[in-house]
Amino acid sequence: MLESVPSALLENLLDRHGEAPRHYHDWSHVEALLAHFETVEDRISDRAAVLYAILFHDAIYDPRAKDNERRSAALLIESAPPLSPASLSAARRMIEATEGHYLPSDLSEAAQQDCAHFLDMDLGILGAPASRFDIYEQQIRAEYAHVPDDAFREGRAKVLRHFSQREQLYFSPWGQDRFEARARKPRAIA
Numbered sequence: 001m002l003e004s005v006p007s008a009l010l011e012n013l014l015d016r017h018g019e020a021p022r023h024y025h026d027w028s029h030v031e032a033l034l035a036h037f038e039t040v041e042d043r044i045s046d047r048a049a050v051l052y053a054i055l056f057h058d059a060i061y062d063p064r065a066k067d068n069e070r071r072s073a074a075l076l077i078e079s080a081p082p083l084s085p086a087s088l089s090a091a092r093r094m095i096e097a098t099e100g101h102y103l104p105s106d107l108s109e110a111a112q113q114d115c116a117h118f119l120d121m122d123l124g125i126l127g128a129p130a131s132r133f134d135i136y137e138q139q140i141r142a143e144y145a146h147v148p149d150d151a152f153r154e155g156r157a158k159v160l161r162h163f164s165q166r167e168q169l170y171f172s173p174w175g176q177d178r179f180e181a182r183a184r185k186p187r188a189i190a
Contacts, residue, residue, distance in 0.1 A: 001034060001037070001038070001051065002034075004048075004051075004082075005051075005055065005081075006081070006082065009079055009081060010055075012079075013030075013055055013056070013059060014027060016059050016060070017029075017030060017058070017059070019061075021063065021142070021143050021145065022061060022143065023138075023139040023140070023142040023143050024136060024139035024140055024142075024143060025058045025061045025143065029058065030054060030055060030058075032121075032124070032125075033054045033118075033121045033122060033124075034054060036120075036121040036124055037050060037051070037054060037121065039174075040117050040121075040172075040174050043113070043117060043172075043174065044114050044117060045110040045111070045113065045114055046086075046087050046090055046110070046111065046114055048083055048084075048087045048091075049083065049086075049087040049088075049090040049091040049094065049111070049114060050091070050094070050114050050117065050118050052076060052081055052083060052087070052088075052091040053090075053091045053094035053095050053115075053118050054118065054121070056072050056073070056075060056076040056079075056091070056095055057069070057072055057094070057095045057098050057118075057122065058072060059072045059075050059076070060072045060075055063143045063144050063146070064146065069095060069096055069098050069099040070096060070099070072095050073092045073093075073095040073096045076088070076091060076092055076095060077092060090107065090111045090114065090115075093106070093107055093111070093115070094114070094115045094118050094119075097115055097119060098119065098122055101119050101122070101123060101163075102119075103115055103116060103119070103171055113172070115171075116171035116172040116175070117171075117172050117174060117175070119170075119171055119175075120170045120171055120172050120174065120175025120176075120178075120179065121175075123163070123169065123170065123175075123179070123183075124175070124178070124179055126160075126163065126169065126179065126183040127169075127170075127178065127179025127180065127181075127182040127183035128182070129182070130185075137156075140156070141156075163183075164184065168180065169183050169184070170183075
């Protein structure tokens with residue numbers, strides 16, 4: 001899958017995902033999404049767009065910033081990957097959609113389905129087994145070490161509450177079947 005990615009581009013992405021203070025949003029997160037991608041690849045219309053959305057969606061990650069998603073999408077465009085204009089545009093919109101984890105209404109039906117799978121892959125961690133979820137929470141806490149404990153717990157609870165209040169956390173039947181029930185179970189906040 002990664003053999004289609006130019007080596008200099010892949011090396012740059014590996015370097016970016018190795019930057020501090022990444023504990024969860026590192027290359028292992030990309031690898032987890034790539035593993036999910038392999039299980040749904042036959043359901044994806046534009047595999048190249050989803051692959052590049054996976055690779056770039058957290059390419060820029062600063063826990064103190066509020067524009068990581070937009071900057072990551074801009075980096076995708078600036079990097080000029082070997083994608084058709086339509087695939088590049090779809091990948092950009094998928095990355096931007098991670099800001100609130102929503103389905104962009106300006107995508108074609110096929111691109112919306114691709115985006116649904118991509119977003120479900122990205123939020124798959126919320127439906128992970130309890131032991132993995134606990135590690136995830138510790139990793140997120142480490143990324144936000146600059147935030148005092150009380151403020152972190154309050155902010156983290158707000159984020160998780162936002163997702164839990166949705167009628168459906170996951171957009172695709174694959175995500176709903178695979179993650180929804182476990183993601184709905186009450187979890188402790190680190």
